Amino acid sequence: MQGSVDYRGRTKYDATTARAYKDRPRRQQAAEMALINRVFKLVPSSHKVLDLPCGAGRVSLHLAEQGYQVTAADYSDSMLEITRAFLQESGHPGEVDKQDIEALSYSNGQFDTIICFRLFHHFPNPKIRRKAVSELCRVSARYVALSYFSPFSVTSMKRRLRVGLGGRASEKYATPLAEVESYFQSQGFALVRDFARIPLLHTLHVALFERTR
Template identity: 45%
Template sequence: MIHLIFAKEFHMHELASTAPHVAKVKTEQNHRQRIKHSLDKAEKYSSRKLHKHAAEMALISRAVDHLSPLPRTWLDAPCGVGRATILLAHRGLDVTGVDLGEGALHVAQQAVERQDLNARIEKADLLDLPYSDHQFDGLLCFRLIHHLPTPQHRREIIDELCRVTKDTVLISYLSPWSPTSVKRALRCRLTGRKSVQNITPLSELKKHFSANGFTLINDLAQLPLVHSLHLAVFKRHSP
Protein backbone atom coordinates (compact mmCIF):
# COMPACT_ATOMS: atom_id res chain seq x y z
CA MET A 1 0.00 0.00 0.00
CA ILE A 2 1.51 3.28 -1.09
CA HIS A 3 0.70 6.39 0.87
CA LEU A 4 0.94 9.87 -0.60
CA ILE A 5 2.26 11.95 2.25
CA PHE A 6 2.05 15.70 2.13
CA ALA A 7 5.10 16.92 4.00
CA LYS A 8 5.74 20.48 5.07
CA GLU A 9 6.12 22.95 2.22
CA PHE A 10 8.68 25.67 1.81
CA HIS A 11 7.08 29.12 2.24
CA MET A 12 8.35 31.68 -0.26
CA HIS A 13 6.86 34.65 1.61
CA GLU A 14 9.06 33.87 4.59
CA LEU A 15 12.17 34.13 2.41
CA ALA A 16 11.03 37.35 0.85
CA SER A 17 10.48 39.05 4.18
CA THR A 18 14.14 40.01 4.63
CA ALA A 19 16.54 41.67 2.18
CA PRO A 20 19.42 39.13 2.39
CA HIS A 21 17.14 36.48 0.87
CA VAL A 22 16.22 38.37 -2.32
CA ALA A 23 18.71 36.53 -4.54
CA LYS A 24 17.65 33.21 -3.06
CA VAL A 25 13.99 33.84 -3.89
CA LYS A 26 14.86 34.62 -7.51
CA THR A 27 16.81 31.41 -8.02
CA GLU A 28 14.10 29.33 -6.39
CA GLN A 29 11.48 30.81 -8.69
CA ASN A 30 13.62 29.84 -11.67
CA HIS A 31 13.87 26.27 -10.40
CA ARG A 32 10.18 26.03 -9.55
CA GLN A 33 9.20 26.82 -13.13
CA ARG A 34 10.33 23.27 -13.97
CA ILE A 35 8.07 21.56 -11.41
CA LYS A 36 5.38 19.44 -13.07
CA HIS A 37 2.23 20.46 -11.21
CA SER A 38 -0.21 19.65 -14.01
CA LEU A 39 -1.16 16.06 -14.72
CA ASP A 40 -0.92 16.70 -18.45
CA LYS A 41 2.73 17.78 -18.29
CA ALA A 42 3.61 14.88 -16.01
CA GLU A 43 1.99 12.32 -18.30
CA LYS A 44 3.74 13.77 -21.35
CA TYR A 45 7.08 13.56 -19.57
CA SER A 46 6.46 9.96 -18.52
CA SER A 47 5.94 9.02 -22.17
CA ARG A 48 9.14 10.69 -23.45
CA LYS A 49 11.30 8.94 -26.02
CA LEU A 50 12.06 5.40 -24.90
CA HIS A 51 15.69 5.42 -26.02
CA LYS A 52 16.41 8.53 -23.94
CA HIS A 53 14.73 7.02 -20.91
CA ALA A 54 16.62 3.74 -21.36
CA ALA A 55 19.97 5.53 -21.69
CA GLU A 56 19.40 7.56 -18.53
CA MET A 57 18.28 4.55 -16.49
CA ALA A 58 21.33 2.65 -17.77
CA LEU A 59 23.56 5.45 -16.47
CA ILE A 60 22.00 5.20 -13.00
CA SER A 61 22.32 1.41 -13.06
CA ARG A 62 26.02 1.65 -13.93
CA ALA A 63 26.63 3.94 -10.96
CA VAL A 64 24.67 1.71 -8.57
CA ASP A 65 26.51 -1.40 -9.84
CA HIS A 66 29.81 0.16 -8.73
CA LEU A 67 28.66 0.65 -5.13
CA SER A 68 29.94 -1.76 -2.51
CA PRO A 69 28.34 -2.25 -0.11
CA LEU A 70 25.08 -1.27 -1.77
CA PRO A 71 23.02 1.21 0.30
CA ARG A 72 19.67 -0.29 1.26
CA THR A 73 17.50 2.76 1.94
CA TRP A 74 17.30 5.43 -0.75
CA LEU A 75 15.82 8.89 -1.28
CA ASP A 76 15.09 9.82 -4.91
CA ALA A 77 15.00 13.61 -4.83
CA PRO A 78 13.35 14.88 -6.90
CA CYS A 79 11.58 11.79 -8.18
CA GLY A 80 9.51 13.45 -10.92
CA VAL A 81 7.18 10.83 -12.37
CA GLY A 82 9.03 8.07 -10.52
CA ARG A 83 11.33 6.72 -13.22
CA ALA A 84 14.39 6.22 -11.02
CA THR A 85 12.31 5.35 -7.95
CA ILE A 86 10.91 2.40 -9.88
CA LEU A 87 14.36 1.43 -11.15
CA LEU A 88 15.80 1.29 -7.63
CA ALA A 89 12.74 -0.47 -6.20
CA HIS A 90 13.03 -3.19 -8.84
CA ARG A 91 16.49 -3.91 -7.41
CA GLY A 92 14.88 -4.77 -4.09
CA LEU A 93 15.90 -1.51 -2.42
CA ASP A 94 13.78 0.47 0.04
CA VAL A 95 13.06 3.71 -1.83
CA THR A 96 11.30 6.99 -1.05
CA GLY A 97 10.64 9.38 -3.92
CA VAL A 98 9.92 13.06 -3.23
CA ASP A 99 8.77 15.93 -5.42
CA LEU A 100 6.68 19.11 -5.26
CA GLY A 101 4.75 18.66 -8.50
CA GLU A 102 1.21 17.43 -7.88
CA GLY A 103 0.94 15.95 -11.37
CA ALA A 104 4.31 14.23 -11.12
CA LEU A 105 3.47 12.78 -7.71
CA HIS A 106 0.17 11.41 -9.00
CA VAL A 107 1.81 9.69 -11.98
CA ALA A 108 4.64 8.32 -9.82
CA GLN A 109 2.26 6.98 -7.18
CA GLN A 110 0.13 5.22 -9.78
CA ALA A 111 3.19 3.62 -11.38
CA VAL A 112 4.52 2.35 -8.06
CA GLU A 113 1.14 0.96 -7.00
CA ARG A 114 0.59 -0.66 -10.37
CA GLN A 115 3.87 -2.57 -10.03
CA ASP A 116 3.38 -3.29 -6.31
CA LEU A 117 6.86 -2.03 -5.42
CA ASN A 118 8.48 -1.33 -2.05
CA ALA A 119 8.50 2.46 -2.48
CA ARG A 120 6.86 5.53 -1.02
CA ILE A 121 5.94 8.67 -2.94
CA GLU A 122 5.91 11.78 -0.76
CA LYS A 123 5.52 15.50 -1.26
CA ALA A 124 8.51 17.44 0.05
CA ASP A 125 10.68 20.44 -0.74
CA LEU A 126 14.37 19.81 -1.40
CA LEU A 127 15.29 22.96 0.48
CA ASP A 128 13.49 21.77 3.62
CA LEU A 129 13.28 17.97 3.62
CA PRO A 130 11.11 16.51 6.42
CA TYR A 131 13.66 13.85 7.35
CA SER A 132 16.19 13.45 10.13
CA ASP A 133 19.94 13.74 9.69
CA HIS A 134 21.47 10.73 7.90
CA GLN A 135 18.07 9.03 7.58
CA PHE A 136 18.84 7.44 4.20
CA ASP A 137 21.82 5.27 3.30
CA GLY A 138 21.87 6.57 -0.26
CA LEU A 139 20.39 9.44 -2.25
CA LEU A 140 19.84 10.02 -5.96
CA CYS A 141 19.42 13.52 -7.36
CA PHE A 142 18.84 13.08 -11.08
CA ARG A 143 18.24 15.79 -13.70
CA LEU A 144 17.82 18.67 -11.26
CA ILE A 145 21.10 20.53 -10.79
CA HIS A 146 21.24 21.73 -14.41
CA HIS A 147 17.99 23.64 -13.78
CA LEU A 148 19.61 25.70 -11.01
CA PRO A 149 21.26 28.84 -12.43
CA THR A 150 23.66 29.80 -9.64
CA PRO A 151 26.32 28.10 -7.50
CA GLN A 152 24.55 29.54 -4.44
CA HIS A 153 21.30 27.73 -5.15
CA ARG A 154 23.12 24.52 -6.06
CA ARG A 155 24.96 24.71 -2.75
CA GLU A 156 21.71 25.20 -0.80
CA ILE A 157 20.16 22.12 -2.39
CA ILE A 158 23.30 20.00 -1.96
CA ASP A 159 23.62 20.97 1.71
CA GLU A 160 20.11 19.66 2.41
CA LEU A 161 20.62 16.48 0.37
CA CYS A 162 23.81 15.70 2.27
CA ARG A 163 22.14 16.36 5.60
CA VAL A 164 19.67 13.51 5.19
CA THR A 165 22.19 11.07 3.66
CA LYS A 166 24.31 8.70 5.70
CA ASP A 167 26.66 7.31 3.07
CA THR A 168 26.32 7.89 -0.68
CA VAL A 169 24.95 10.58 -3.00
CA LEU A 170 24.51 10.15 -6.76
CA ILE A 171 23.97 13.47 -8.52
CA SER A 172 23.67 14.24 -12.22
CA TYR A 173 25.07 17.36 -13.86
CA LEU A 174 25.82 18.74 -17.32
CA SER A 175 29.54 18.94 -18.04
CA PRO A 176 30.77 22.17 -19.66
CA TRP A 177 33.34 20.25 -21.71
CA SER A 178 31.12 18.14 -23.96
CA PRO A 179 30.44 19.09 -27.63
CA THR A 180 26.76 19.47 -26.72
CA SER A 181 27.52 22.02 -24.01
CA VAL A 182 29.96 23.92 -26.23
CA LYS A 183 27.39 24.15 -29.05
CA ARG A 184 24.71 25.26 -26.60
CA ALA A 185 26.99 27.99 -25.22
CA LEU A 186 27.82 29.26 -28.71
CA ARG A 187 24.16 29.28 -29.69
CA CYS A 188 23.26 31.29 -26.60
CA ARG A 189 26.07 33.74 -27.28
CA LEU A 190 24.95 34.26 -30.89
CA THR A 191 21.23 34.57 -30.17
CA GLY A 192 21.42 36.32 -26.81
CA ARG A 193 19.04 33.79 -25.32
CA LYS A 194 19.61 32.15 -21.96
CA SER A 195 19.61 28.38 -21.78
CA VAL A 196 17.53 26.50 -19.19
CA GLN A 197 20.25 23.84 -19.26
CA ASN A 198 22.90 25.17 -16.87
CA ILE A 199 26.34 23.57 -16.99
CA THR A 200 28.17 22.80 -13.74
CA PRO A 201 31.92 22.19 -13.44
CA LEU A 202 32.71 19.02 -11.52
CA SER A 203 35.13 21.09 -9.45
CA GLU A 204 32.19 23.12 -8.12
CA LEU A 205 30.31 19.98 -7.07
CA LYS A 206 33.41 18.59 -5.38
CA LYS A 207 33.74 21.84 -3.40
CA HIS A 208 30.10 21.77 -2.24
CA PHE A 209 30.20 18.10 -1.26
CA SER A 210 33.58 18.40 0.45
CA ALA A 211 32.12 21.10 2.69
CA ASN A 212 29.52 18.50 3.75
CA GLY A 213 32.04 15.72 4.39
CA PHE A 214 31.77 13.86 1.07
CA THR A 215 34.43 12.75 -1.43
CA LEU A 216 34.05 12.03 -5.14
CA ILE A 217 34.56 8.32 -5.84
CA ASN A 218 33.25 8.05 -9.40
CA ASP A 219 32.11 10.18 -12.34
CA LEU A 220 30.22 8.47 -15.16
CA ALA A 221 29.16 10.00 -18.46
CA GLN A 222 26.13 8.87 -20.40
CA LEU A 223 28.40 8.77 -23.44
CA PRO A 224 32.04 9.74 -22.69
CA LEU A 225 33.46 12.69 -24.66
CA VAL A 226 30.13 13.21 -26.45
CA HIS A 227 27.14 13.54 -24.13
CA SER A 228 26.97 16.31 -21.53
CA LEU A 229 24.99 14.30 -18.94
CA HIS A 230 27.19 12.94 -16.15
CA LEU A 231 26.42 11.16 -12.88
CA ALA A 232 28.85 11.87 -10.05
CA VAL A 233 29.09 9.55 -7.05
CA PHE A 234 30.03 11.01 -3.67
CA LYS A 235 30.70 9.07 -0.47
CA ARG A 236 30.77 10.42 3.06
CA HIS A 237 34.18 10.48 4.74
CA SER A 238 34.78 7.77 7.31
CA PRO A 239 34.64 9.18 10.88
Protein backbone atom coordinates in the same frame (compact mmCIF):
# COMPACT_ATOMS: atom_id res chain seq x y z
CA MET B 1 10.34 26.40 4.92
CA GLN B 2 9.95 27.06 1.23
CA GLY B 3 12.89 27.47 -1.11
CA SER B 4 14.35 30.88 -1.72
CA VAL B 5 13.76 31.32 -5.47
CA ASP B 6 11.04 30.03 -7.80
CA TYR B 7 13.32 29.15 -10.75
CA ARG B 8 11.58 27.56 -13.74
CA GLY B 9 12.74 24.01 -13.01
CA ARG B 10 11.04 24.27 -9.63
CA THR B 11 7.65 25.48 -10.83
CA LYS B 12 7.15 24.25 -14.42
CA TYR B 13 5.80 20.78 -13.69
CA ASP B 14 2.08 21.35 -13.68
CA ALA B 15 -0.31 18.57 -14.74
CA THR B 16 0.33 19.01 -18.48
CA THR B 17 4.12 19.27 -18.23
CA ALA B 18 4.32 16.37 -15.77
CA ARG B 19 2.41 14.05 -18.13
CA ALA B 20 4.71 15.02 -21.01
CA TYR B 21 7.79 14.36 -18.86
CA LYS B 22 6.50 10.90 -17.93
CA ASP B 23 6.71 9.64 -21.51
CA ARG B 24 10.45 9.74 -22.15
CA PRO B 25 11.71 8.44 -25.51
CA ARG B 26 12.69 4.77 -25.18
CA ARG B 27 16.25 5.36 -26.33
CA GLN B 28 16.78 8.12 -23.78
CA GLN B 29 15.16 6.07 -21.02
CA ALA B 30 17.42 3.09 -21.75
CA ALA B 31 20.57 5.23 -21.84
CA GLU B 32 19.75 7.00 -18.58
CA MET B 33 18.88 3.80 -16.71
CA ALA B 34 22.11 2.23 -17.99
CA LEU B 35 23.99 5.20 -16.54
CA ILE B 36 22.25 4.76 -13.19
CA ASN B 37 23.10 1.04 -13.24
CA ARG B 38 26.80 1.89 -13.54
CA VAL B 39 26.55 4.14 -10.48
CA PHE B 40 24.55 1.70 -8.36
CA LYS B 41 26.99 -1.16 -8.92
CA LEU B 42 28.87 0.59 -6.09
CA VAL B 43 25.79 0.86 -3.83
CA PRO B 44 24.70 -2.18 -1.75
CA SER B 45 21.20 -3.41 -2.62
CA SER B 46 20.38 -3.43 1.10
CA HIS B 47 20.46 0.38 1.18
CA LYS B 48 17.48 2.59 1.90
CA VAL B 49 17.39 4.98 -1.05
CA LEU B 50 15.76 8.37 -1.45
CA ASP B 51 14.92 9.30 -5.06
CA LEU B 52 14.66 13.10 -5.09
CA PRO B 53 13.19 14.44 -7.28
CA CYS B 54 11.30 11.34 -8.32
CA GLY B 55 9.71 12.98 -11.37
CA ALA B 56 7.35 10.41 -12.85
CA GLY B 57 8.84 7.59 -10.76
CA ARG B 58 10.98 5.92 -13.40
CA VAL B 59 14.18 5.88 -11.30
CA SER B 60 12.25 4.83 -8.20
CA LEU B 61 10.75 1.86 -10.01
CA HIS B 62 14.05 0.93 -11.66
CA LEU B 63 15.82 0.76 -8.29
CA ALA B 64 12.90 -0.94 -6.52
CA GLU B 65 13.02 -3.69 -9.13
CA GLN B 66 16.68 -4.23 -8.18
CA GLY B 67 15.78 -4.75 -4.53
CA TYR B 68 16.43 -1.31 -3.07
CA GLN B 69 14.02 0.05 -0.46
CA VAL B 70 13.07 3.29 -2.21
CA THR B 71 11.32 6.41 -0.97
CA ALA B 72 10.23 8.77 -3.75
CA ALA B 73 9.95 12.52 -3.20
CA ASP B 74 9.24 15.57 -5.31
CA TYR B 75 8.07 19.18 -4.99
CA SER B 76 5.50 18.96 -7.80
CA ASP B 77 2.06 17.70 -6.74
CA SER B 78 1.42 16.55 -10.30
CA MET B 79 4.63 14.50 -10.37
CA LEU B 80 3.78 12.95 -7.01
CA GLU B 81 0.35 11.91 -8.26
CA ILE B 82 1.86 10.30 -11.37
CA THR B 83 4.54 8.52 -9.33
CA ARG B 84 2.07 7.07 -6.84
CA ALA B 85 -0.10 5.68 -9.65
CA PHE B 86 2.92 4.42 -11.63
CA LEU B 87 4.44 2.55 -8.68
CA GLN B 88 1.08 1.10 -7.68
CA GLU B 89 0.39 -0.14 -11.20
CA SER B 90 3.90 -1.60 -11.44
CA GLY B 91 3.50 -3.63 -8.25
CA HIS B 92 6.07 -1.66 -6.24
CA PRO B 93 4.02 0.73 -4.09
CA GLY B 94 6.16 2.65 -1.65
CA GLU B 95 6.41 5.88 0.27
CA VAL B 96 5.97 8.98 -1.88
CA ASP B 97 6.52 12.32 -0.14
CA LYS B 98 6.27 15.99 -0.98
CA GLN B 99 9.64 17.56 -0.24
CA ASP B 100 11.49 20.80 -0.90
CA ILE B 101 15.13 20.02 -1.65
CA GLU B 102 16.20 23.28 -0.01
CA ALA B 103 14.44 22.37 3.25
CA LEU B 104 13.96 18.61 3.62
CA SER B 105 11.84 17.38 6.52
CA TYR B 106 13.83 14.15 6.89
CA SER B 107 16.13 13.56 9.86
CA ASN B 108 19.93 13.52 9.66
CA GLY B 109 21.24 10.36 8.01
CA GLN B 110 17.76 8.94 7.44
CA PHE B 111 18.74 7.31 4.13
CA ASP B 112 21.78 5.22 3.22
CA THR B 113 21.90 6.60 -0.31
CA ILE B 114 20.26 9.49 -2.13
CA ILE B 115 19.95 9.85 -5.87
CA CYS B 116 19.22 13.32 -7.24
CA PHE B 117 18.72 12.83 -10.97
CA ARG B 118 18.07 15.52 -13.58
CA LEU B 119 17.52 18.43 -11.19
CA PHE B 120 20.88 20.09 -10.48
CA HIS B 121 21.11 21.59 -14.00
CA HIS B 122 17.95 23.62 -13.26
CA PHE B 123 19.63 25.53 -10.40
CA PRO B 124 20.44 29.06 -11.64
CA ASN B 125 23.07 30.08 -9.08
CA PRO B 126 25.66 28.77 -6.61
CA LYS B 127 23.57 29.73 -3.56
CA ILE B 128 20.79 27.30 -4.48
CA ARG B 129 23.26 24.60 -5.55
CA ARG B 130 25.12 24.84 -2.24
CA LYS B 131 21.91 24.74 -0.18
CA ALA B 132 20.54 21.73 -2.08
CA VAL B 133 23.77 19.78 -1.68
CA SER B 134 23.92 20.59 2.04
CA GLU B 135 20.42 19.17 2.53
CA LEU B 136 21.16 16.03 0.49
CA CYS B 137 24.31 15.44 2.52
CA ARG B 138 22.52 16.05 5.80
CA VAL B 139 19.97 13.28 5.28
CA SER B 140 22.40 10.81 3.70
CA ALA B 141 24.25 8.35 5.93
CA ARG B 142 26.71 7.28 3.23
CA TYR B 143 26.22 8.07 -0.49
CA VAL B 144 24.80 10.84 -2.67
CA ALA B 145 24.54 10.27 -6.42
CA LEU B 146 24.00 13.60 -8.20
CA SER B 147 23.47 14.19 -11.88
CA TYR B 148 24.74 17.42 -13.43
CA PHE B 149 25.40 18.86 -16.87
CA SER B 150 29.06 19.19 -17.79
CA PRO B 151 30.17 22.32 -19.67
CA PHE B 152 32.91 20.23 -21.32
CA SER B 153 30.77 18.47 -23.91
CA VAL B 154 29.61 18.92 -27.47
CA THR B 155 26.04 19.49 -26.27
CA SER B 156 27.06 22.31 -23.94
CA MET B 157 29.30 23.90 -26.56
CA LYS B 158 26.39 23.94 -29.01
CA ARG B 159 24.23 25.71 -26.43
CA ARG B 160 26.91 28.35 -25.83
CA LEU B 161 27.37 28.83 -29.58
CA ARG B 162 23.63 29.32 -30.05
CA VAL B 163 23.58 32.03 -27.39
CA GLY B 164 26.68 33.66 -28.89
CA LEU B 165 24.90 33.86 -32.23
CA GLY B 166 21.96 35.66 -30.66
CA GLY B 167 19.73 32.69 -29.89
CA ARG B 168 17.65 32.10 -26.78
CA ALA B 169 19.62 31.35 -23.63
CA SER B 170 19.18 27.87 -22.23
CA GLU B 171 17.44 27.34 -18.89
CA LYS B 172 19.75 24.38 -18.30
CA TYR B 173 22.89 25.36 -16.41
CA ALA B 174 26.10 23.40 -16.94
CA THR B 175 28.39 23.13 -13.89
CA PRO B 176 32.03 21.99 -13.80
CA LEU B 177 32.69 18.91 -11.70
CA ALA B 178 35.19 20.92 -9.63
CA GLU B 179 32.38 23.24 -8.53
CA VAL B 180 30.05 20.35 -7.72
CA GLU B 181 32.82 18.62 -5.79
CA SER B 182 33.50 21.75 -3.72
CA TYR B 183 29.93 21.79 -2.40
CA PHE B 184 30.24 18.17 -1.26
CA GLN B 185 33.69 18.62 0.25
CA SER B 186 32.36 21.37 2.49
CA GLN B 187 29.81 18.84 3.83
CA GLY B 188 32.35 16.10 4.52
CA PHE B 189 31.81 14.06 1.34
CA ALA B 190 34.42 12.92 -1.18
CA LEU B 191 34.05 12.02 -4.84
CA VAL B 192 34.05 8.26 -5.41
CA ARG B 193 33.67 8.33 -9.18
CA ASP B 194 32.20 10.46 -11.95
CA PHE B 195 30.15 8.69 -14.64
CA ALA B 196 29.41 10.21 -18.05
CA ARG B 197 26.60 9.10 -20.31
CA ILE B 198 28.91 9.58 -23.31
CA PRO B 199 32.21 11.30 -22.39
CA LEU B 200 32.78 14.65 -24.13
CA LEU B 201 29.76 14.15 -26.38
CA HIS B 202 26.74 14.15 -24.05
CA THR B 203 26.42 16.66 -21.22
CA LEU B 204 24.76 14.35 -18.65
CA HIS B 205 26.99 13.04 -15.85
CA VAL B 206 26.32 11.38 -12.50
CA ALA B 207 28.85 11.84 -9.70
CA LEU B 208 28.84 9.51 -6.71
CA PHE B 209 29.96 11.01 -3.39
CA GLU B 210 30.61 9.22 -0.09
CA ARG B 211 30.57 10.53 3.45
CA THR B 212 34.06 10.80 4.94
CA ARG B 213 33.19 12.40 8.28
